[in-house]
Amino acid sequence: MERTLILLKPDCVQRRLIGRVVTRLEDKGFDIIAMKMMRVTPELSRRHYAEHVKKAWYPDLERFITGGPLVAMIVEGPEAIRVVRDMVGATNGLDAAPGTIRGQFSSSRQMNLVHASDGPDSATREVEIFFDEAEIV
Ligand code: CDP
Ligand code: MG
Numbered sequence: 001m002e003r004t005l006i007l008l009k010p011d012c013v014q015r016r017l018i019g020r021v022v023t024r025l026e027d028k029g030f031d032i033i034a035m036k037m038m039r040v041t042p043e044l045s046r047r048h049y050a051e052h053v054k055k056a057w058y059p060d061l062e063r064f065i066t067g068g069p070l071v072a073m074i075v076e077g078p079e080a081i082r083v084v085r086d087m088v089g090a091t092n093g094l095d096a097a098p099g100t101i102r103g104q105f106s107s108s109r110q111m112n113l114v115h116a117s118d119g120p121d122s123a124t125r126e127v128e129i130f131f132d133e134a135e136i137v
Contacts (some may be wrong), residue, residue: 005072081117
């Protein structure tokens with residue numbers, strides 16, 4: 001069993017797609033073991049996206065991710081990290097395969113609806129950034 005951090009980004013919330021994305025994860029058989037709606041602060045964004053902070057496009061990403069409420073979740077299941085990444089699809093919605101979440105709903109490189117941890121180390125790190133142990137049910 002693996003745990004992975006999922007963010008339904010502000011574009012997902014604004015477009016009223018929370019339910020459809022959650023349904024796909026539930027239909028696949030994953031368990032949601034933590035979930036909350038929240039605002040990401042600039043400080044939290046810098047921690048979460050530490051690997052991107054120096055990039056030219058980071059300020060724009062920070063404006064986007066802090067620009068409205070999002071939904072943070074921990075999803076658990078067999079090989080959850082890889083399987084969820086595969087379900088989410090390529091970063092740019094225009095490149096993401098049609099059957100993926102981004103491929104179905106996004107035509108943007110930035111507003112791509114979902115964040116999913118990209119490996120075991122980042123999953124552990126990101127789960128700790130967004131959730132206290134007491135919030136995991
Ligand atoms: O989310 P993913 O791991 O697929 O992509 P990333 O390369 O780690 O980038 C993190 C996030 O930054 C993306 O999901 C986009 O929302 C955003 N991004 C952006 O705004 N501009 C770029 N040129 C690349 C990524
Ligand atoms: Mg990434």
